[in-house]
Amino acid sequence: MFESKIIANASGRNWTSILWLSAMHLGAASALFYTSRANIISACILYFVTGCLGITMTYHRLLAHRTFALPKALEHFFVTCGALAMQGGPIKWSAQHRMHHASPDTEADPHNSHRGFLHSHLTWMFTYRPQFDSRPKILRFTRDIHCDGYYRWLDTGLGQFLPQIILACVLAWIGGFDMVLWGICLRMVLVYHGTWCVNSATHFFGYRNYPTADRSRNTWWVALITFGEGWHNNHHAYQGVAEAGHKWWELDVTMMIISMLNRLGLVTKLKSIRNIKIHPSSVQSGYLPIG
Numbered sequence: 462m463f464e465s466k467i468i469a470n471a472s473g474r475n476w477t478s479i480l481w482l483s484a485m486h487l488g489a490a491s492a493l494f495y496t497s498r499a500n501i502i503s504a505c506i507l508y509f510v511t512g513c514l515g516i517t518m519t520y521h522r523l524l525a526h527r528t529f530a531l532p533k534a535l536e537h538f539f540v541t542c543g544a545l546a547m548q549g550g551p552i553k554w555s556a557q558h559r560m561h562h563a564s565p566d567t568e569a570d571p572h573n574s575h576r577g578f579l580h581s582h583l584t585w586m587f588t589y590r591p592q593f594d595s596r597p598k599i600l601r602f603t604r605d606i607h608c609d610g611y612y613r614w615l616d617t618g619l620g621q622f623l624p625q626i627i628l629a630c631v632l633a634w635i636g637g638f639d640m641v642l643w644g645i646c647l648r649m650v651l652v653y654h655g656t657w658c659v660n661s662a663t664h665f666f667g668y669r670n671y672p673t674a675d676r677s678r679n680t681w682w683v684a685l686i687t688f689g690e691g692w693h694n695n696h697h698a699y700q701g702v703a704e705a706g707h708k709w710w711e712l713d714v715t716m717m718i719i720s721m722l723n724r725l726g727l728v729t730k731l732k733s734i735r736n737i738k739i740h741p742s743s744v745q746s747g748y749l750p751i752g
């Protein structure tokens with residue numbers, strides 16, 4: 462996740478990520494001692510804003526896959542929501558996700574599921590690996606995103622931490638320190654595990670609608686906690702369209718929001734599954750780097 466230039470030892474351990482994730486899990490556990498209705502509501506709202514609007518809708522479907530477009534100011538707002546999930550800046554996040562789609566479940570995949578559930582869920586972020594983390598490699602996959610100065614700033618340490626600190630101050634002002642534990646630490650840990658399950662669980666458990674060459678699967682409970690991302694076999698097969706749910710029962714809350722924004726006239730360049738003929742022979746190959 463984070464750049465590890467500051468704290469990384471000779472073995473390449475990414476201590477920035479390890480220490481940050483440990484601290485957030487500790488904060489999340491502490492939050493449970495301060496349960497209140499206001500704290501739960503604040504965490505739920507921020508779970509939706511950062512997890513659904515930020516990561517799923519904007520980091521993933523808009524930036525990484527370009528399945529639709531929004532007015533630039535609105536795109537910047539939703540990308541800021543994604544940055545508040547503290548999963549790295551939009552450029553690095555999109556680059557590593559595109560690497561995953563380019564070579565899924567191989568040694569060229571940052572969270573190769575053949576290395577085990579825990580590796581694809583979490584520990585792949587604990588080591589700095591130049592082939593996935595170096596700036597030239599990241600730029601090779603994200604030239605279309607890197608041209609935006611605001612996104613370059615969000616990829617810096619200051620760009621990652623400053624919005625979070627401002628949010629923490631607002632929560633402290635509204636509800637005190639215990640609301641910070643719920644709205645920042647517990648909420649962030651829950652969004653983390655939801656996103657991480659898309660990298661891990663959906664490459665291990667569930668059913669397949671399409672015969673993709675990777676191990677991707679549709680996992681209903683991951684779709685529930687990630688607002689539609691659990692229909693991952695569908696997504697690997699048709700990563701260039703906005704929908705992740707393809708059958709009528711595959712609930713895709715994120716697509717419902719994109720459709721709502723579309724009805725409001727805010728969405729352009731929408732790439733929909735309705736416009737292509739679904740057939741196993743038309744399953745897409747991996748994302749190819751630009752340039």
Ligand SMILES: [Zn+2]
Pocket residue numbers: 561565659660664677693697
């Ligand atoms: Zn995948």
Ligand SMILES: [Zn+2]
Pocket residue numbers: 521525526558562696700
């Ligand atoms: Zn994807």
